Amino acid sequence: MNHRLAKAMVIATFGIAATGLFVPQAVAQSAPNLAPGLDCEGLQCTNDSDDTYIVEFDAVCLTVGADESTSLVKDFDEIAPHQQKTLDKHCPAHYLPGKEHGELVNGDVIDAYYTGASVAPQPRPGTGSAG
Numbered sequence: 523m524n525h526r527l528a529k530a531m532v533i534a535t536f537g538i539a540a541t542g543l544f545v546p547q548a549v550a551q552s553a554p555n556l557a558p559g560l561d562c563e564g565l566q567c568t569n570d571s572d573d574t575y576i577v578e579f580d581a582v583c584l585t586v587g588a589d590e591s592t593s594l595v596k597d598f599d600e601i602a603p604h605q606q607k608t609l610d611k612h613c614p615a616h617y618l619p620g621k622e623h624g625e626l627v628n629g630d631v632i633d634a635y636y637t638g639a640s641v642a643p644q645p646r647p648g649t650g651s652a653g
Contacts, residue, residue, distance in 0.1 A: 557639040560601065565609045565634055569601040574642040576600055582633035583613035593629070600642060609634065 556562055559571025567577055581595045599609045613629030 556636055557641075560639055562609075562634075562636055565611065565631065566606065567599075567601050567609060568606045569603060572603050574600060574602050575639045576642050577609065577636065578638045578640075579609065580635040580637060581611045581613060581631045582635070583629035584632045585613070585629045586627075592632070594635075596637075 556577065557571075557573075557575055559569060559573070560575050560577070561568050561570075562577060562579075569575055576598055577600075578596070578598045581597045583593045583595055585593060593614070595611075595613060597609075597612055599607070599611075601607055611631040611634070613631055615626050615628050617626055
């Protein structure tokens with residue numbers, strides 16, 4: 523009996539390890555040093571600087587009922603100075619099968635991979651002349 527239990531434990535351990543390799547993580551990437559004063563974790567960014575930043579990220583979208591269950595969408599968002607913000611994310615809409623004409627639904631963001639941040643360009647002041 524102990525031999526069977528040990529064998530079952532070994533098989534279970536390998537199964538769990540293999541699952542961890544192939545299943546995407548549900549917790550979003552942390553990017554604590556993306557730019558000076560800008561910290562992002564999950565889908566939340568905090569800007570403690572005096573600059574406005576453009577944050578670039580790949581949104582991992584869950585598309586329930588579609589052929590592909592997840593997709594990556596390149597996206598960006600603007601974070602104002604001294605602001606904490608949940609990133610705006612845009613997952614593609616898709617039709618759910620099974621109904622006569624299908625049902626159009628938006629995908630859900632389940633993760634974000636931060637790819638960069640840059641200071642947003644300042645608006646140029648007007649010259650004061652019309653013309």
